[in-house]
Amino acid sequence: DAKTTQPNSMESNEEEPVHLPCNHSTISGTDYIHWYRQLPSQGPEYVIHGLTSNVNNRMASLAIAEDRKSSTLILHRATLRDAAVYYCILSAGHNTNAGKSTFGDGTTLTVKP
Amino acid sequence: NAGVTQTPKFRILKIGQSMTLQCTQDMNHNYMYWYRQDPGMGLKLIYYSVGAGITDKGEVPNGYNVSRSTTEDFPLRLELAAPSQTSVYFCASSLGQGEIDTQYFGPGTRLTVL
Numbered sequence: 001d002a003k004t005t006q007p008n009s010m011e012s013n014e015e016e017p018v019h020l021p022c023n024h025s026t027i028s029g030t031d032y033i034h035w036y037r038q039l040p041s042q043g044p045e046y047v048i049h050g051l052t053s054n055v056n057n058r059m060a061s062l063a064i065a066e067d068r069k070s071s072t073l074i075l076h077r078a079t080l081r082d083a084a085v086y087y088c089i090l091s092a093g094h095n096t097n098a099g100k101s102t103f104g105d106g107t108t109l110t111v112k113p
Numbered sequence: 114n115a116g117v118t119q120t121p122k123f124r125i126l127k128i129g130q131s132m133t134l135q136c137t138q139d140m141n142h143n144y145m146y147w148y149r150q151d152p153g154m155g156l157k158l159i160y161y162s163v164g165a166g167i168t169d170k171g172e173v174p175n176g177y178n179v180s181r182s183t184t185e186d187f188p189l190r191l192e193l194a195a196p197s198q199t200s201v202y203f204c205a206s207s208l209g210q211g212e213i214d215t216q217y218f219g220p221g222t223r224l225t226v227l
Contacts (some may be wrong), residue, residue, distance in 0.1 A: 032213060043117075043203050043218030045158070087155065091214055102172070103148070103156040 004088045009108045012078045020073040020107055022088030023062070027068050031090040035062065038085045047073065051089070080081050083111045114139050115152040117219035119204050125225045128195040134189040134222050136204030145187040146147030146216065147171075156203065159184065162187055163209060194226045 012018040024033065034050050036044040038080040048055055048062045050071070055062040061074040075082055087106040121133045133172030138145065143164050148156040148171075162181040178190040178200060185205075191198060201223050205216040 026218045034215070036216075041221075043205070043221050044216075045218065049213060049215070085155075102158065105155040 003019060003102065004090060004104055005105060006021070006086075006088055006107045008105065009110065011110045013089075014080060014111055014113050015077050017098075018060075018075040018078045018082070018109065018111075020074070020086050020109065021070065022074075024088070024090055025069045027090055031063060033062065033068075033071050034089050034091045035060070036087045036103075037082075037087070038087070039081075042083070044087060047086070066079045078109075078111045080111050080113060083109055116140065116205055117206055117217055119202075119222050120221060124224045125227060126191075127227060128194060128196065129160065130194050131190070131192050132194070132224075134191070134202055134204075134224075135198070136187045136219060137185050138187075138204075138206040138217070140206060140217065141209075142206035142217075143160040143184070144207045144214070145181065145221065146205040146207075147187070147189045147196075148203045148205065149173065150203060150221075151200050158199065159189065159202075163192070191224075196226050198224065199226045200224060 032049050033047040037047050038044040038065050048060050050062045050064050060072040063072045085106040086110050117138045129142050146161045147159040157173045159177050160179040162168045165181050165184050168179050181187050201221045203221045204219045207214045207216045
């Protein structure tokens with residue numbers, strides 16, 4: 001199964017942009033890139049996903065490299081509420097692959113006021 | 114919709130005791146999952162189900178059992194609790210149709226085995 005690699009931790013100042021990287025060099029052609037985040041004492045929540053093109057939503061942007069071997073989650077203006085663990089996972093885009101997505105240890109984002 | 118609900122929120126067990134962690138979803142999702150999260154670590158998949166009557170093992174199934182008699186419910190059973198099972202347990206569900214399969218998580222059950 002394709003795995004992802006993320007830095008253990010990152011720091012940002014409040015109201016500055018944050019770029020959270022993820023490497024997935026063994027990604028297959030049908031794998032979607034998903035990002036989740038886990039606020040303290042809560043379950044993970046969906047942030048964004050993409051396949052090949054860059055994606056934007058109200059929470060964040062996702063930039064995907066042309067070869068799809070890496071991606072970057074972009075928080076345009078970090079707030080204190082964005083302090084969380086961010087997980088990048090590959091979700092095999094097919095019903096028969098349930099249970100194949102694995103969460104690593106993620107990146108712990110600290111936002112300084 | 115309540116989404117994914119889990120009970121209890123907290124529980125302390127003695128070594129050798131048994132218990133069932135409850136998970137219910139009201140989104141008519143086909144797929145359901147159980148994860149455990151040890152302190153400072155990521156999530157590890159224990160068991161998952163792609164529909165009523167169908168379950169399969171994840172990465173760390175030893176010491177646990179599951180059943181899926183209805184679409185809504187996916188209980189996790191711990192038999193003979195051990196200190197190594199001290200963890201936070203998350204249940205999740207996903208639609209299980211099409212190519213995008215976003216998982217929705219419950220609030221978790223914090224279990225301590227002494």
